[in-house]
Amino acid sequence: MHTPTYFHEHLLSLLFLITLSTVYAAQSPPSVVNSQLPSDAVALLSFKSKADLDNKLLYTLNERFDYCQWQGVKCVQGRVVRFFLQGFGLRGVLEANTLSRLDQLRVLSLRNNSLAGPIPDLSGLVNLRSLFLDYNSFSRSFPGSLLSLDCLRILDLSHNNLTGSIPAELTVLDRLNYLRLDSNQFNGTIPPLNQSTLEIFNVSGNNLTGPIPVTPTLSRFGSSSFAWNPKLCGEIINKVCRSTSPFFESNSSNVASPPKPLRQNAQSQLILSPPPPKKHNRIGVILAFVIGVLILIAAILSFFVLSKRRINERSSKSTMSSSEAVNTNGTETTIAPQAVKPELQVVEEKTHGAQFREKSGNLVFCLGEAQIYTLEQLMRASAELLGRGTIGTTYKAVMDNRLIVSVKRLDAGKTAITSREVFERHMEAVGGLRHPNLVPIRAYFQAKEERLIIYDYQPNGSLYNLIHGSRSTRAKPLHWTSCLKIAEDVAQGIAYIHQASMLVHGNLKSSNVLLGADFEACLIDYCLAILADTSSIDDPDSAGYKGPEIRKSRCRATPKSDVYAFGILLLELLTGKHPSQHPFLVPTDMPEWVRAMREEDDVGEENRLGMLVEVASICSLTSPEQRPAMWQVLKMIQAIKESVMIEDDAKNALVGYS
Template identity: 60%
Template sequence: MPHSSQTLLPLFLFFYFTTLTTLIVSDQSPATSDAVSLLSFKSKADLDDNLLYVLHDRYDYCQWQGVKCAQGRVVRFILQSFGLRGVLASNTLTRLDQLRVLNLQNNSLSGPIPDLSSLSNLKTLVLDRNSFSASFPPSFLFLHRLRTLSLSHNNLSGLIPVELANLDSLICLRLDSNRFNGTLPPLNQYSLRIFNVSANNLSGPIPSTPTLARFQTASFLGNPGLCGEIIRKACDPRSRLFGSSSNDTASSAPLGQSAESHGGTLILSSPTNSKKHKKSSSSSTGQILGFAIGISVFIASFLLVIALVRKQSSSSKHIESPKMSSSALEAAREKKLGEIEGGDRHKSGKNLVFCGGEVELYTVEDLMRASAELMGRGSIGATYKAVVNGKFSVTVKRLDGGKTAITSNEVFERHMEMVGQLRHPNLVAVRAYFQAEGERLVIYDYQSNGSLFNLIHGSRSSRAKPLHWTSCLKIAEDVAHGLAYIHQSSRFIHGNLKSSNVLLGPEFEACVTDYSLSLLADSSSSSTDDPDSAAYKAPETRNSGRKPTSKSDVYAFGVLLLEILTAKYPSQHPFLVPMDLKDWVRVMRDDDDGGEDKQLGMLTEVASICSAISPEQRPPMWQVLKMIHEIRESATIQANSSKL
């Protein structure tokens, strides 16, 4: 018996340590590693503590700002314009081996870019408008799935590696506004559609590849040493009429001797033959000068003829312009985008202004020719869906000139530039804007899943059923994220929050749109608002002429939350004390399941606090977001306890 126990003891210890090792390894799962990576990134890159990253539960990080997960792994990390300051340290994001999109645009990150070769699934890498330094990261050459590589507006220097041409999947390559030098690699990827190396120190001839030949001169500007046919700059500064200079060759000959060049062979002649050489040289020089003068006269005559033809052509166009304005082509253009005056924009020479360093994917002329569909009319203009060049779907807001308070083009431009810098996963990005005589357009990303209004209310012919409470919670959290970002990262507010101004993204995330456009509206034109729009207005702004504030947005959020919970239009919401409001929400939802009663009550309480009559009693948006996070944590704990 003692012998048996001695035999079992080592076996027991073996199983014990095996089990312990398994537990430790399981604790270091890929999901846990992702959370550690994000927290490590924050510790080095967020010195001002702008990111609200707190880990209470295993998968909390999938709900963090800028993070999107698939099956518990981080696949998208987007932190545009978050005010990040610090460094992108190695061994932080480099452990997110399932990452497909990394976007840290428009922050204040500095130092070198670390080795990212471990991110083998990365397809989009955007690090524009930071202060990254050092040379082109060689690790990028191993990211063979990259489709977008954007490093513009940094302090990167050194050579652009030739191996960059081996990234066969590249669609977008932006290296502009850095300090790269040397020659341009012979890029010839068929897939490359967006390309810019302007404002660097590149030199030498631009490679004559079919891919580079597709791009305009603007893609290469700001490199004084570049030359080639693409930018219409000759690489040899000497004229071909005179060939190679014989003077330089002769000056290298010994004293008392002259040099001649025949077929590349240098022949030295004696002093006795110098007079004959000078005579022949003088004769040939005279012939060359005569030939050059003849060519110059011919060129001058040719240019004069072209100038006369252009003058006649322009005068004839001026005479025929009334006919052109009534042509079928112009009429078709006038019809696009709901009577937008495309011809006037073309004459003005203006173009779309793309915001936040966005790539110019299309022009006003492309937008003017696009197929357009009226989606609705709002308080300051109409909204259209436009399909540009048959592949880009965008939303175009055409502002009504009679309803806007800002008349100065400069003020409008400054306003849109600042609004266009706002980037957040729960905001519909402003991509571009346009203004000309009597026309102002704002271009957004198109969201194919429609608006929150349609999701809540459906068709007016059928009775809308309230959304499941988990959907209500998710939508409320998304909208709160977007509003809190606007309030904290800028001096702007939304000013016109309502369910029709919340769109559903590709993964059905709630994205706020039309933010800060209300600041352009003329307050005197808002008296015709429908009852539902009026119900969103905070009491202090109704019929008082007072401008909305961030607390006005909080009030509108409270109204929106009740609309989500009950599927009732805002004009049908009763004015009730908090306890009665909870009972009304329960009745409107007609819920028999009491399991969600606690969370519903908490959400209703948030709506009631946000809808307080006095602005001073309403919490700031970041506190509202914190309340919603606590409700979600409470729901998670309750769900876990019910499984036990």
């Protein structure tokens, strides 16, 4: 009689459980629910669920192999071989057992995102050749799983928060030719790397200590590869390694004294093992202490009296005109009064040099940069003139500690008159910009009549020199692949400025694009145009890059005028012709002119070249409203790059089958 009721109760419970499991399945990611998906699709969706908390990646799977068309994904025969998500604004963590399942992956780039947490076990990526995880917020120690990747050739973990030591086992990666671990918090010593294949190496900006191993490989790299590690020493950076001083050893009664006391050390004249204490010795110590305190008090009082007297003397001389404080020749002062270059040694140490330091104050370091040198050291540096620009002169300064920086000295006659506070606020904003394609501003300085901006020194010259070569030879236009890479680097830097701040570059030209240590294109002199006095500047080298809307009216630069300058720079790249030599062309005639300037190019590359010319023509349209935004320009260039890579892979596959 009760059996039907019992059966119905169990049936309802079963239906309820089925409903709950269905709801849970609907809310779960496809990687968990659908076991029929390809393993690579599961890996990508699992990665997105943890690393893309802001849903930047629009991954939808309607067909079985849709994942091969997703952003940043490249497949060969249905397997993911390249995963490239540079600068996508990803936020989250790189979860374990996600991307590590892509066992055919050769290139992985997650650079310039906001991923945090530890780097997981990636030992499953047995075919990985290139790994870029730089400019994120990864923490913890060096991922030991990378040491098992025998195919790894490029490893970039720079600009993260990694700690601990750099493992000595890195020496077993015998195919490594690119290693960047700079701008982290690594400590300990540098392993004795000696791979003959290593061409790019940088461990600067860490907390490394001790002597640098003198191996044939490490000896090939300059001091910039080891900079910003104050406790490193050795022959490679010309810094003597000092042994631990015995003066810090304790001599208290409860600590065993050394077996051989340094009682007769002629150099130090220091007795580390004192005789047994006696009562009259204690009285002598107390008297000596009292006398020392009295001498110290007297010294402090004398110091205050002398300081007050010096202040009074300075105030009495304050009426002296500025013309009496500088060189009577009226010529430009140098950064370093003791510079070795004769053309830079214009002002004597006893006149302007001393006066300048007297008024100076301190260097202001940007974005929490460590103060590893002082204004005094900068003043003593030997200086070499690098060039004169729109608003100032740039020098290469080599300091006593072998550190090399670039210093831009703003020309008072070419800069607008701004208050000290306005200049400081502007430099704080500009100095906070950090991107792989911007030369970072490390510090700045201002006094009554002096303003300096300190950058990292870039050793490989400017893009202008690369394009145009020496004056005695006719430079050949760069290969279109080099044009594509440089264009992408420059577009990345400009797009970052526009998106990360309310600022604009304002002075984009080939001489303001420098080549970094890895020959990446890096922008300099960005966001300084606002300081220029437009009424006094007539720079013919910059005129060709200026958009029509600001060329005659002398209006301030805008994001769209940066886009115009980029279009002209791209044409300069493609043709090898300076903007002053560009004819006035309508967009339809531009491809033919570019082809004529590149007459020796392979005809088979015309299509690829044409795509770049189209980008240049769109950017350099007369009307600012018709030009795209810089982030759109960057997407165009990246789309060209992706299509080229797909074409090349298809050709290689055909060659392989034949």
